[in-house]
Amino acid sequence: xxxxxxxxxxxxxxxxxxxxxxxxxxxxxxxxxxxxxxxxxxxxxxxxxxxxxxxxxxxxxxxxxxxxxxxxxxxxxxxxxxxxxxxxxxxxxxx
Numbered sequence: 001x002x003x004x005x006x007x008x009x010x011x012x013x014x015x016x017x018x019x020x021x022x023x024x025x026x027x028x029x030x031x032x033x034x035x036x037x038x039x040x041x042x043x044x045x046x047x048x049x050x051x052x053x054x055x056x057x058x059x060x061x062x063x064x065x066x067x068x069x070x071x072x073x074x075x076x077x078x079x080x081x082x083x084x085x086x087x088x089x090x091x092x093x094x095x
Contacts, residue, residue, distance in 0.1 A: 006030060041082055053086040 001009075004027070011026035040047050041057050048054040062078040 003027070003030060049087075051087055051089040053084055053090055056083050056085070057081070058083045 004023075007027040007030050008023050010030065011021045011023045014021040014026065037047050037055055041055060044057055046054055046056045058081055060079050060081055063076050064073050065076050066072070067074050
């Protein structure tokens with residue numbers, strides 16, 4: 001599912017008989033949510049959605065890898081990466 005398809009589905013779910021939410025508004029909501037999660041992760045904090053999962057930041061150590069074509073060692077620097085852990089309820093729902 002693409003971001004546009006997700007926003008369209010969100011617009012359908014949020015719209016009621018009296019209150020219409022456009023696809024554009026739903027797209028802006030999705031953008032705001034992803035932007036907020038990114039901002040919180042940049043600070044090093046955790047984002048938890050009970051029943052869905054949690055996003056956190058993890059640090060990878062520097063290491064030596066191998067170039068698969070030449071076989072020579074390549075130094076991979078340390079880096080910070082985002083991680084997602086699915087909640088038990090989400091895992092059970094997609095089982």
